[in-house]
Amino acid sequence: MSETLLEVRKLKKYFPVRGGFFQRRIGHIGAVDGIDLSIEQGQSFGLVGESGSGKTTVGKTILHLIEPTEGEIIFEGQDLCRLSESKMRQRRAEMQMIFQDPYSSLNPRMTVKRIVGEPLVIHKWAKGRALDDRVRELISLVGLMEDHLYRYPHEFSGGQRQRIGIARALALEPKMLILDEPTSALDVSVQAQVLDLLLKLQRRLNLTYLFISHDLAVIRYICDRVALMYMGKILELGSVEDIFQQPMHPYTRALLSAMPVADPEYEAEEIILEGEISTLGGEEGTCRFAPRCPARKSDRCTEEEPVLKELGDGHLVACHLYD
Amino acid sequence: MRNELLVEIKDLRLDFHTFDGVSKVLNGVNLKIWRGDILGLVGETGCGKTMTALSIPRLIPCPPGQITSGQVLFEGEDVLRKTQEEIRLLRAKKLAMIFQDPTTSLNPVFSIGDQMTDIIGSRRDISRASRLSLLGGLGNISPAIRELRQAAKERAIEMLQRVGIGDAPKRIDDYPHQFSGGMRQRVLIATALSEAPSLLIADEPTTALDVSIQAQILRLIEELVQELNLSTLLITHNLGVVAKMCQRVAVMYAGVIVECGSVIDIFKNPKHPYTLGLMRAIPTYGTKRGEIKGIPGSVPNFLAPPPGCRFHPRCEHATPRCAEEPPPAPMEIAPGHEVSCFLYP
Numbered sequence: 001m002s003e004t005l006l007e008v009r010k011l012k013k014y015f016p017v018r019g020g021f022f023q024r025r026i027g028h029i030g031a032v033d034g035i036d037l038s039i040e041q042g043q044s045f046g047l048v049g050e051s052g053s054g055k056t057t058v059g060k061t062i063l064h065l066i067e068p069t070e071g072e073i074i075f076e077g078q079d080l081c082r083l084s085e086s087k088m089r090q091r092r093a094e095m096q097m098i099f100q101d102p103y104s105s106l107n108p109r110m111t112v113k114r115i116v117g118e119p120l121v122i123h124k125w126a127k128g129r130a131l132d133d134r135v136r137e138l139i140s141l142v143g144l145m146e147d148h149l150y151r152y153p154h155e156f157s158g159g160q161r162q163r164i165g166i167a168r169a170l171a172l173e174p175k176m177l178i179l180d181e182p183t184s185a186l187d188v189s190v191q192a193q194v195l196d197l198l199l200k201l202q203r204r205l206n207l208t209y210l211f212i213s214h215d216l217a218v219i220r221y222i223c224d225r226v227a228l229m230y231m232g233k234i235l236e237l238g239s240v241e242d243i244f245q246q247p248m249h250p251y252t253r254a255l256l257s258a259m260p261v262a263d264p265e266y267e268a269e270e271i272i273l274e275g276e277i278s279t280l281g282g283e284e285g286t287c288r289f290a291p292r293c294p295a296r297k298s299d300r301c302t303e304e305e306p307v308l309k310e311l312g313d314g315h316l317v318a319c320h321l322y323d
Numbered sequence: 324m325r326n327e328l329l330v331e332i333k334d335l336r337l338d339f340h341t342f343d344g345v346s347k348v349l350n351g352v353n354l355k356i357w358r359g360d361i362l363g364l365v366g367e368t369g370c371g372k373t374m375t376a377l378s379i380p381r382l383i384p385c386p387p388g389q390i391t392s393g394q395v396l397f398e399g400e401d402v403l404r405k406t407q408e409e410i411r412l413l414r415a416k417k418l419a420m421i422f423q424d425p426t427t428s429l430n431p432v433f434s435i436g437d438q439m440t441d442i443i444g445s446r447r448d449i450s451r452a453s454r455l456s457l458l459g460g461l462g463n464i465s466p467a468i469r470e471l472r473q474a475a476k477e478r479a480i481e482m483l484q485r486v487g488i489g490d491a492p493k494r495i496d497d498y499p500h501q502f503s504g505g506m507r508q509r510v511l512i513a514t515a516l517s518e519a520p521s522l523l524i525a526d527e528p529t530t531a532l533d534v535s536i537q538a539q540i541l542r543l544i545e546e547l548v549q550e551l552n553l554s555t556l557l558i559t560h561n562l563g564v565v566a567k568m569c570q571r572v573a574v575m576y577a578g579v580i581v582e583c584g585s586v587i588d589i590f591k592n593p594k595h596p597y598t599l600g601l602m603r604a605i606p607t608y609g610t611k612r613g614e615i616k617g618i619p620g621s622v623p624n625f626l627a628p629p630p631g632c633r634f635h636p637r638c639e640h641a642t643p644r645c646a647e648e649p650p651p652a653p654m655e656i657a658p659g660h661e662v663s664c665f666l667y668p
Contacts, residue, residue, distance in 0.1 A: 050533040050534065050535060050536075051533055157621045158368075159621065160621075187367040187368050187560060188367075188560065188562070188601060188604045188605050189367055189600060189601060189604045189617050189618040190367075190617060190621065191604065191617070192603075192604035192605075192615045192616055192617035192618075193617030193619070194617075195606075195615065196613075196615070196616070196617060199612060199613065214533060214534065216534070217563075217605065217606045217607065218606060220606065220610075221606035221610055221612065221615065222612075254535060255534055255535060258534050258535050258537070258538035259534055259563065260537075260541075260561060260563025260564045260566065260567045261563050261566065261567070261607060261608065262562040262563045262565075262566050262590065262602075262605050262607050263566055263590060263607060263608075264566040264567075264586040264587055264590050264591075265587070265591075266566070266608075270538065270542075272535075272538050272539055272542055273535045273538075273539070276503050276505055276506075276533075276535075276536060277533070277535075
């Protein structure tokens with residue numbers, strides 16, 4: 001299609017587990033355990049998974065809000081892991097994040113004008129009249145009124161707050177937005193408004209999205225490509241049509257079948273997974289999903305870790321069923 | 324199936340007295356729950372869904388709440404006129420409730436066994452309830468109470484096994500933090516259904532859970548509802564869950580039930596503009612980009628709700644009449660399908 005904007009290679013992030021006397025390091029949790037992604041310019045890439053699968057950690061390590069343990073993050077051909085602190089700060093302007101909770105991600109003591117203008121001030125992009133004009137432009141871009149400028153976050157509803165967060169993220173004219181569950185805290189009626197806005201902005205500003213969510217319906221609606229994460233690994237990756245129409249991995253199949261469909265006449269066999277995702281365990285060198293897998297057959301699943309293999313057309317699956 | 328009425332809420336009006344004035348939270352709610360039915364109650368946040376549900380066990384905090392008119396009939400008797408003693412008996416024997424957040428519904432400093440024993444024991448013998456929950460140890464002095472606790476504990480283990488908690492006799496001594504979210508919700512379901520109630524009120528039971536865990540819990544609720552022949556009021560804002568679980572649906576907006584009917588009526592033939600708006604807002608299979616549409620604006624401020632129909636400022640079919648007159652009484656446009664809107668006289 002077009003050129004690759006962001007590429008992630010063998011990304012790992014281990015968090016130490018401390019315990020015992022002196023809080024020594026007694027182990028680690030592989031929150032992200034060797035992930036490869038590539039996102040093309042102008043695309044929406046969806047990252048789906050249950051809580052604890054490591055999807056937010058991926059988003060944060062890409063922005064270096066958390067230092068990755070290992071791996072390369074290549075943005076426009078430049079490895080972000082090798083940049084100095086100050087260089088990284090400049091590049092970060094081109095990638096912005098929108099958070100899940102519009103209540104805690106806005107400073108309650110700042111007016112909307114200051115919140116939206118703050119990135120411009122910090123990066124010394126504008127001041128005085130120019131700052132004023134830019135903030136007004138941003139505010140109208142996300143569908144808020146000029147008289148909202150001097151109000152405080154508590155005066156707004158959840159959807160409006162999320163719009164303020166989007167305006168702030170757009171202040172530095174980023175090329176890419178990392179959206180971490182941007183609509184999970186919103187009602188369906190408001191969620192639709194925000195999704196609509198995001199689609200409009202993407203067309204208008206030629207933005208690239210990394211869309212992190214656990215809501216499969218939303219991902220299906222907004223994304224071009226999807227990756228399914230489970231315990232720090234990608235289990236399946238492909239275009240939205242492939243993943244939703246021909247899911248290959250047993251986990252993808254189970255998740256899709258468990259998603260409640262808003263149609264009382266919809267009948268489909270439901271695969272209910274036993275057990276829950278666990279943050280500890282899932283030993284290295286085995287398939288992480290094996291303990292819950294309904295299709296597990298051979299001992300191979302617990303002896304050998306499956307790697308992502310292409311089944312054609314950029315549809316990748318990590319499962320021994322497809323060897 | 325539709326033979327007997329279990330709960331009937333008639334023209335319930337509820338005010339909250341706040342420093343800013345009187346907030347009219349419920350504005351004439353009419354709701355019927357038939358025996359053996361799962362009724363879904365849907366609507367946006369802040370529409371009064373939870374307050375409607377809390378009126379059945381009379382758990383609305385008064386003050387600041389004040390029920391200004393209406394009746395809540397449970398098996399034909401008005402809950403609002405019962406004495407304190409009668410209402411406790413009703414809550415203990417007939418009603419069960421599970422909440423959205425399984426973490427805050429359990430006390431972190433007591434083992435789940437202690438909490439379950441207290442609750443089950445008190446439900447069995449309300450007169451001894453105060454002595455039962457007096458920190459376990461003290462209650463053990465009297466043999467009668469010891470016996471009651473023992474029986475309650477056995478019942479707790481039995482229920483834990485029923486809801487799928489493996490190794491229940493051991494896990495009963497664990498503390499809430501040792502359970503995951505889905506497991507905690509199972510513990511709450513076990514506790515709620517221990518004494519074979521007739522009505523289960525489930526307030527957003529799976530909102531805090533992951534999709535795969537949500538499927539497990541919904542399946543469990545479905546099984547138990549059948550097994551115990553429960554009637555259920557399921558509050559949720561997830562229309563997918565409603566389509567899957569419920570037989571009847573009531574759609575609520577700003578303290579009023581705007582539409583009520585069978586699940587097929589509501590999903591295949593929605594009539595009220597608000598219901599239509601909700602249906603258009605959710606992406607489902609085959610929805611193309613740009614096809615979903617939100618409802619402009621947000622739920623009104625209850626201190627100064629719009630006059631007339633409370634939905635008219637957000638409604639695309641609004642006429643001057645909608646702003647002047649209160650909306651008409653629910654009209655039955657098809658058997659069992661009621662709408663309250665000027666569009667359907």
